[in-house]
Amino acid sequence: MYDVAIIGAGVVGGMIARKLSAYQLKICILEKEHDVAMGATKANSAIVHAGFDAKEGSLKAKLNVQGSVMMEQVAKELGVKYKNNGSLVIGFDDADRQTLAELYTRGKSNGVKDLQLLGAEEVHKLEPALSSKVVCALYAPTGAIICPYELTVAAIGNAMDNGAELKCDFEVTDIQKTDEGYQLVSGKETVSARYVINCAGLYTDRIASMIGDDSFSVHPRRGEYLLMDRECGTLVSHTVFRTPSKMGKGILVSPTVDGNLLLGPTSVDMEDKEDKETTAEGFAHIIREANENVDGIPMGKTITSFCGLRAVGSTGDFIITAPETGFIHVAGIESPGLSASPAISEYVADMLKEQGLSLKENPDYNPNRKSAYAFREASLEEKNRMIKENPAYGRVVCRCETVTEGEILDAIRTNPKAKDLDGVKRRTRAQMGRCQGGFCGPYITELLAKEMGIPYEGVTKFGGESMINVGVTKEGK
Amino acid sequence: MTDLVIIGGGPAGMSAAVAAYEAGIRDILILERDSALGGILQQCIHNGFGLHRFGEELTGPEYAWKYEKKVRELEIPFKLDTMVLDITPDKVITATNSEDGIFQIQAKAIILAMGCRERAKGALNIAGSRPAGIYSAGTAQKYVNMKGYMPGKNVVILGSGDIGLIMARRMTLEGAKVHAVCELMPYSGGLARNIEQCLNDFDIPLKLSHTVVKIHGKERVSGVTIAQVDAGRKPIAGTEEFIPCDTLLLSVGLIPENELSKSAEVELSPITSGAVVDQDRQTSVPGIFACGNVLHVHDLVDFVSQEAEIAGASAAAYIRGEQGEAVSIPLETDGIIRYTVPQILTAKKDVTVYFRVADVYKNVKIKVLDGGREVLTKKRQKVAPGEMESITLKQEQLEGVKRLRLELEVL
Ligand SMILES: Cc1cc2nc3c(=O)[nH]c(=O)nc-3n(C[C@H](O)[C@H](O)[C@H](O)COP(=O)(O)OP(=O)(O)OC[C@H]3O[C@@H](n4cnc5c(N)ncnc54)[C@H](O)[C@@H]3O)c2cc1C
Ligand SMILES: Cc1cc2nc3c(=O)[nH]c(=O)nc-3n(C[C@H](O)[C@H](O)[C@H](O)COP(=O)(O)OP(=O)(O)OC[C@H]3O[C@@H](n4cnc5c(N)ncnc54)[C@H](O)[C@@H]3O)c2cc1C
Numbered sequence: 001m002y003d004v005a006i007i008g009a010g011v012v013g014g015m016i017a018r019k020l021s022a023y024q025l026k027i028c029i030l031e032k033e034h035d036v037a038m039g040a041t042k043a044n045s046a047i048v049h050a051g052f053d054a055k056e057g058s059l060k061a062k063l064n065v066q067g068s069v070m071m072e073q074v075a076k077e078l079g080v081k082y083k084n085n086g087s088l089v090i091g092f093d094d095a096d097r098q099t100l101a102e103l104y105t106r107g108k109s110n111g112v113k114d115l116q117l118l119g120a121e122e123v124h125k126l127e128p129a130l131s132s133k134v135v136c137a138l139y140a141p142t143g144a145i146i147c148p149y150e151l152t153v154a155a156i157g158n159a160m161d162n163g164a165e166l167k168c169d170f171e172v173t174d175i176q177k178t179d180e181g182y183q184l185v186s187g188k189e190t191v192s193a194r195y196v197i198n199c200a201g202l203y204t205d206r207i208a209s210m211i212g213d214d215s216f217s218v219h220p221r222r223g224e225y226l227l228m229d230r231e232c233g234t235l236v237s238h239t240v241f242r243t244p245s246k247m248g249k250g251i252l253v254s255p256t257v258d259g260n261l262l263l264g265p266t267s268v269d270m271e272d273k274e275d276k277e278t279t280a281e282g283f284a285h286i287i288r289e290a291n292e293n294v295d296g297i298p299m300g301k302t303i304t305s306f307c308g309l310r311a312v313g314s315t316g317d318f319i320i321t322a323p324e325t326g327f328i329h330v331a332g333i334e335s336p337g338l339s340a341s342p343a344i345s346e347y348v349a350d351m352l353k354e355q356g357l358s359l360k361e362n363p364d365y366n367p368n369r370k371s372a373y374a375f376r377e378a379s380l381e382e383k384n385r386m387i388k389e390n391p392a393y394g395r396v397v398c399r400c401e402t403v404t405e406g407e408i409l410d411a412i413r414t415n416p417k418a419k420d421l422d423g424v425k426r427r428t429r430a431q432m433g434r435c436q437g438g439f440c441g442p443y444i445t446e447l448l449a450k451e452m453g454i455p456y457e458g459v460t461k462f463g464g465e466s467m468i469n470v471g472v473t474k475e476g477k
Numbered sequence: 478m479t480d481l482v483i484i485g486g487g488p489a490g491m492s493a494a495v496a497a498y499e500a501g502i503r504d505i506l507i508l509e510r511d512s513a514l515g516g517i518l519q520q521c522i523h524n525g526f527g528l529h530r531f532g533e534e535l536t537g538p539e540y541a542w543k544y545e546k547k548v549r550e551l552e553i554p555f556k557l558d559t560m561v562l563d564i565t566p567d568k569v570i571t572a573t574n575s576e577d578g579i580f581q582i583q584a585k586a587i588i589l590a591m592g593c594r595e596r597a598k599g600a601l602n603i604a605g606s607r608p609a610g611i612y613s614a615g616t617a618q619k620y621v622n623m624k625g626y627m628p629g630k631n632v633v634i635l636g637s638g639d640i641g642l643i644m645a646r647r648m649t650l651e652g653a654k655v656h657a658v659c660e661l662m663p664y665s666g667g668l669a670r671n672i673e674q675c676l677n678d679f680d681i682p683l684k685l686s687h688t689v690v691k692i693h694g695k696e697r698v699s700g701v702t703i704a705q706v707d708a709g710r711k712p713i714a715g716t717e718e719f720i721p722c723d724t725l726l727l728s729v730g731l732i733p734e735n736e737l738s739k740s741a742e743v744e745l746s747p748i749t750s751g752a753v754v755d756q757d758r759q760t761s762v763p764g765i766f767a768c769g770n771v772l773h774v775h776d777l778v779d780f781v782s783q784e785a786e787i788a789g790a791s792a793a794a795y796i797r798g799e800q801g802e803a804v805s806i807p808l809e810t811d812g813i814i815r816y817t818v819p820q821i822l823t824a825k826k827d828v829t830v831y832f833r834v835a836d837v838y839k840n841v842k843i844k845v846l847d848g849g850r851e852v853l854t855k856k857r858q859k860v861a862p863g864e865m866e867s868i869t870l871k872q873e874q875l876e877g878v879k880r881l882r883l884e885l886e887v888l
Contacts, residue, residue, distance in 0.1 A: 227599070274695070276606065277605050277691075278604050278605065278607075279604045280602075280690065282604075302599050303597065303599040304597075304598070305602055383579055384579055388578065394574050394575030394577075394578060395558060395574070395575050396560035396562075396573060399560065434597065434599075435595065435613075436597035436598065438594065438615060438616045439594065441616055442616065446624075456624065456626060461608070461609035461696075462696075463696075466608060466609035466696040469620060470627055470628070470629055470723065471626070471627040471630070473625050473627055473651050474652070475625055476624075476625030
């Protein structure tokens with residue numbers, strides 16, 4: 001019997017698990033996929049929004065601004081990259097100028113610090129690569145960037161190091177109420193918990209209906225991206241948004257914390273919650289608008305494309321509610337959910353307390369986690385010491401991103417352990433460079449097979465039927 | 478201080494090392510990130526190497542061994558499992574391996590021989606899902622030839638580069654079904670002999686002016702939609718065809734691996750993506766030379782060795798401080814001829830200029846011009862982007878020449 005079961009190992013479930021692991025609680029995270037951070041958390045804009053977007057008085061606005069203030073400290077404790085690069089919302093004409101003034105006022109009343117309205121000269125000085133058609137901007141110095149899956153892996157790893165458990169490949173398909181709490185069913189397996197937190201992203205409505213709650217629904221809205229080679233990562237230093245219009249927020253251009261350049265997202269309402277396909281129209285849209293924003297984006301340097309699905313709730317705001325004592329929904333967490341996640345975790349902890357869960361401090365709690373980039377960021381002397389101790393740090397496996405065997409083994413051995421090629425990729429960046437695993441894929445496959453004690457052809461890209469190899473050659477036999 | 482450091486122990490690096498040794502240099506070090514010498518040839522177990530050089534058809538490993546043997550006989554030092562991380566313009570090399578840790582070497586001369594890598598899917602922006610089962614042809618070759626595993630059973634290949642053609646045959650021989658090779662262009666980028674021996678002999682259809690417009694499948698590829706493209710390479714609506722398959726192999730081009738050249742501030746050509754070099758294969762940074770696929774993509778390893786020998790011998794001359802009278806004759810092209818190597822002549826001596834054309838042309842005249850004057854001409858029946866061409870200029874022909882221009886005229 002767990003004290004708390006968290007459904008969904010995205011950034012929201014992950015941050016909540018970490019928060020709760022600071023208390024003397026038996027916690028279990030249940031995730032239907034083979035790894036953590038496989039939902040919206042792995043495919044989004046990776047922006048820690050300053051908080052001028054959300055409507056005054058909304059939960060979104062409140063938790064965004066709080067979360068954005070907390071994020072830097074959280075990132076430091078978890079050893080994940082965070083960069084306070086500042087955001088610019090650019091305008092092309094007088095109508096935009098007016099909208100930006102409204103955003104400025106809204107931001108101020110939401111409590112966003114240091115907002116500034118800029119004229120043409122100032123904004124071009126700040127960001128020289130902007131298109132010459134840009135005439136004004138809203139500048140939010142508190143805007144930042146982070147890597148959402150790195151944050152989530154670290155948060156869940158930290159929660160696990162503090163005692164939480166993680167069950168992957170556990171899709172909750174039924175929930176039964178018992179005297180002590182709930183039974184969560186996945187196939188033949190059952191997990192019992194006194195409290196349940198529903199952080200199932202797009203499927204939070206389905207989970208809700210399992211306890212007879214149909215008070216809200218969630219639908220997917222597609223967002224496609226193009227990711228450019230690190231060569232292009234310094235083209236802009238700020239996150240460049242367009243002025244929002246009736247057509248939505250438009251395509252942004254932003255550096256990532258890993259030094260790539262990110263273009264996107266599109267915004268298309270969908271029905272199928274599993275359709276994460278990219279489209280030719282989407283690519284065309286991204287390329288057109290990104291080129292309007294910034295000059296000289298070398299589109300030939302695209303290294304990958306991807307698509308995320310926003311979990312759009314039926315109320316227009318975050319839905320963080322308790323339909324009954326013992327059950328909490330954290331639903332409709334679309335953007336700025338990543339930014340808000342640290343604040344969401346505190347909000348939920350407070351709700352649990354109100355519901356009578358006793359939150360006694362865990363005396364062994366350690367908020368810090370060793371950075372997955374400890375080797376990469378070490379000094380030369382330190383690196384050489386580490387190589388001497390563990391020669392695997394001297395063997396470079398991923399040549400494009402310079403990732404060593406030692407770092408890959410760390411990812412396979414550290415909570416939450418990488419179990420497939422994509423898992424290694426998200427934890428170490430190996431296979432994320434310009435050759436996209438062409439060179440190192442076969443070698444990482446070998447490391448995974450050896451470490452997990454499974455046959456070479458048993459290694460997958462991301463669990464399930466995503467086999468890398470489907471058999472052996474004639475000679476292999 | 479080391480006289481000559483060679484980055485990369487593929488055919489280019491090994492040939493260069495041997496040539497430098499034969500020119501009298503003894504203090505040589507080859508740095509190779511792989512656990513064996515031989516470069517990409519290690520995984521090319523098919524025949525077809527060395528026809529020009531040795532007059533016999535060798536496999537990749539056999540060809541590589543000829544050079545590795547020499548390197549070993551001459552006791553030229555090399556370090557394996559050693560990745561070069563950085564080169565500075567004043568020739569300080571930073572490298573890492575598990576024995577020495579991260580270390581630095583000051584070199585008198587450097588030869589860049591890092592080879593090339595395959596272009597990945599990202600650059601193509603194919604719509605659809607991103608399941609397992611999409612590999613570059615070279616990666617598939619590694620799984621099959623080096624590891625003994627089959628990355629798929631029902632295959633579509635996008636791109637008709639040589640590696641793709643060779644893998645079409647290899648996968649077929651291993652019992653897989655290759656449904657089609659789609660090529661965006663109206664001609665193949667691969668060698669004519671590979672189309673004959675790898676596709677036609679196995680009845681594998683080559684679909685020219687076709688591309689993959691969508692990838693299907695959630696966890697593993699379940700099929701691809703292909704379509705014909707128009708002259709502007711845009712898919713033509715209504716020509717879509719769904720092919721069920723579990724694997725998509727990409728053979729869509731090779732890119733010289735020049736990250737280190739950039740850190741050394743070597744000037745790169747936007748066309749070849751390799752260094753701009755002179756007849757000695759010396760780059761814009763004195764004492765840094767380049768050869769093999771890192772300089773420009775070769776289809777035949779024989780020419781790689783040839784080029785590497787020039788680089789090796791020239792590096793030796795540089796180390797000994799031998800420098801001729803300096804001239805500067807740029808070699809320009811008309812765009813129909815896409816590029817030349819070398820791109821500049823800095824000495825007046827016999828020189829073979831290698832080049833590639835932008836499209837397929839029949840019955841052509843290649844002209845080397847000095848202003849309006851024809852220095853040299855050469856007729857060819859057919860030229861194609863997939864086959865490297867060359868033309869040799871004699872020292873006498875360079876007398877009084879200020880700049881040269883290569884043009885192609887269709888007769
Ligand atoms: C295109 C796009 C751009 C965005 N940009 C930003 C941005 O720049 N800044 C920002 O702050 N926010 C942004 N967001 C929002 C942010 O990504 C989300 O708010 C956040 O990732 C939500 O996290 P989550 O944990 O709620 O959901 P998810 O990451 O989707 O996690 C839900 C998890 O629940 C699992 N699950 C579902 N059903 C079950 C079940 N039955 N049993 C077990 N597990 C289950 C899923 O597999 C998944 O792992 C963006 C979102 C999108 C899509
Ligand atoms: C798959 C394939 C099939 C081919 N088929 C044929 C054929 O049938 N017939 C034919 O004649 N030719 C063929 N070729 C062409 C020919 O074999 C190649 O052009 C030739 O191998 C290139 O030699 P190279 O030394 O320049 O590059 P490579 O063989 O690629 O060697 C480069 C070496 O440099 C090393 N290196 C790179 N960066 C670093 C670094 N930072 N630190 C240390 N070491 C580094 C690499 O590990 C590699 O070993 C083929 C080429 C390929 C790619």
